[in-house]
Amino acid sequence: MSAGAVLGWLVLAALAPGSAHLRAGWRKTGLTLISCYAALLLALLAFILMNDLGTLAGTATQDSTLTAIMVGTIVLGLAWFTLIVHSFVVLRPGRLAQAGQILTGTVAGLLAVAVVVPFGWAAQTAQTSRQALDGIFQAPENEGGTPAPEPKPEDPWAGRDRVNILLLGGDADDNRTGVRTDSMNLASVDVKTGNTVLFSLPRNLEDVRFRPGTPMARRFPAGFDLPKDAGGGSSDLLNSVWEYADAHPEIFGGKQHQGPKVLMDTIGYTLGLKVDWYALVNMWGFARLIDAIGGVTISVEQDVVFGKYNEGLVKAGTRKLKGADAMWYARSRTNSDDYTRMGRQRCVLGALLEQADPATVLTRFNQVALATKELIRTDIPRPMLQHLVPLALKVKNAEVASVQFVPPLINTGYPDWEKIRDVAAKAVRDSARTKAPVAASAPPTTSPSSTLSPSPKKTPAKKQGSDDPTKGLTEGCGTSSAKG
Structure with a gap:
């Protein structure tokens, strides 16, 4: 396999996890990665289609949601980084000439870092949102200083028109x-x-x-x-x-x-x-x-x-x-x-x-x-x-x-x-x-x-x-x- 082919399969693996593994003969691992990726995309698409923009935006203001986004994006970012590194290894770049090894190793490192950036941005945005919302909105209290009841999902406006x-x-x-x-x-x-x-x-x-x-x-x-x-x-x-x-x-x-x-x-x-x-x-x-x-x-x-x-x-x-x-x-x-x-x-x-x-x-x-x-x-x-x-x-x-x-x-x-x-x-x-x-x-x-x-x-x-x-x-x- 040439250096160009290794780089091409690496880029494809960043977009479609498991493709490089299939090319390298890791059939079971490749199919598992592609299946998990497809299931994740379908679940995300179903979630978006089942909820309107307003509902999604409202849910995104909740502390639990923002925490889940932060943790989830960090985990996914690390997983994608590991995926690129492992995809590079299974493509066996050691069989290339020295110049090819240096080139593919450098590009693989840069690609591994690049795929982490969007996940890092998402985690930072979630953290910024949580800090801003915590700084602006306080826990509701009644006259006696006791916490006010949470709004009911079926009628958050408590009967108000x-x-x-x-x-x-x-x-x-x-x-x-x-x-x-x-x-x-x-x-x-x-x-x-x-x-x-x-x-x-x-x-x-x-x-x-x-x-x-x-x-x-x-x-x-x-x-x-x-x-x-x-x-x-x-x-x-x-x-x-x-x-x-x-x-x-x-x-x-x-x-x-x-x-x-x-x-x-x-x-x-x-x-x-x-x-x-x-x-x-x-x-x-x-x-x-x-x-x-x-x-x-x-x-x-x-x-x-x-x-x-x-x-x-x-x-x-x-x-x-x-x-x-x-x-x-x-x-x-x-x-x-x-x-x-x-x-x-x-x-x-x-x-x-x-x-x-x-x-x-x-x-x-x-x-x-x-x-x-x-x-x-x-x-x-x-x-x-x-x-x-x-x-x-x-x-x-x-x-x-x-x-x-x-x-x-x-x-x-x-x-x-x-x-x-x-x-x-x-x-x-x-x-x-x-x-x-x-x-x-x-x-x-x-x-x-x-x-x-x-x-x-x-x-x-x-x-x-x-x-x-x-x-x-x-x-x-x-x-x-x-x-x-």
Whole structure:
């Protein structure tokens, strides 16, 4: 056998274990290896065909699954390494000339190392995932500090038709005490269809009311009201609720860190919904997540100036923004009011939802996992991820509507609380009536009474005179669907 033939059979053995053994006359060993390999491939194919992408992605978030992936890939990697080495031995390279022995031995060594690399990458990815998830998601606890019950596989939503997750953008910093939530959005998701309504609440909402009977309601029976700051500013706006609750544990009988719970309950009471969990995103950590997926493409309607001395500029036009520029676009106060900023933040969220597809996240997984670990704080229980991940994939292909509680819909200085609840209730009803997409090739259908867009990408024109505040998530944001 020539050196070229030895190398050819080695490469074939790396792709089809046992082939080199058959060539060398090790018939029983070769047939056993090929049979095991074929059985493994068929089992893997059957597993993939029997489970949809959402189920597989959800299962992959579980600690036991990640551990199994780590151990399994390490074992398979070592087995493949051993296979290449043994295949080389049974092909009897010692019968070759010295030059042929050196060549085939060198290539065999390189090939043995090369086949291990994908398995090592998979094991590292599983380890990175586990570390990131452990750092973000904590074990669920009840009020008494006892572990909360695991979600039931047959009904993980405990009878709920929708789950409501509070998405917060915080400005916590090493040079700043406490957390102020300058971006507050409640995502209300239909667990069957994935249809979602994103409610945006302004940071400067005044006279905030608390649920009757709660400690904050007893402290502020007529609404959140504090004396003016030394500089004339207000510290009793909606974005200060978390910070105030954290700073005054005496209101809660000495309990510390009540800010998240109080803000969740307050926003839930304001909208007439029950908030299930929250996720707090560090706004500048969010920029690292955008960088991790390679940036987002956004249609900038007009120049956005930013910086302490107005030295920065995001130019108008459709462009791909890096994380820092995307955050400045979303947060700049120069020549902007809070409501314009809320609109730009909605556009960034919409662009991220459209462009962070599974393929992009997978190819940049390690960067995304590390960025996510640094920027998110949440009370979502780790076991719920198995069910929330498939739901998130549903949301990408479902209808996502947006309601912003800004003027002229409401007066932030004198809010009409009943109107806010009525608008929220109608948006949820409309979302529930809208059917989920039947198939990718089928034309979208909507209920005649629905005010939601037929897809998250396109929004029909509203009738003249319509005062319905419900919009598509990216309505008014221009074209931002380029994957880039």
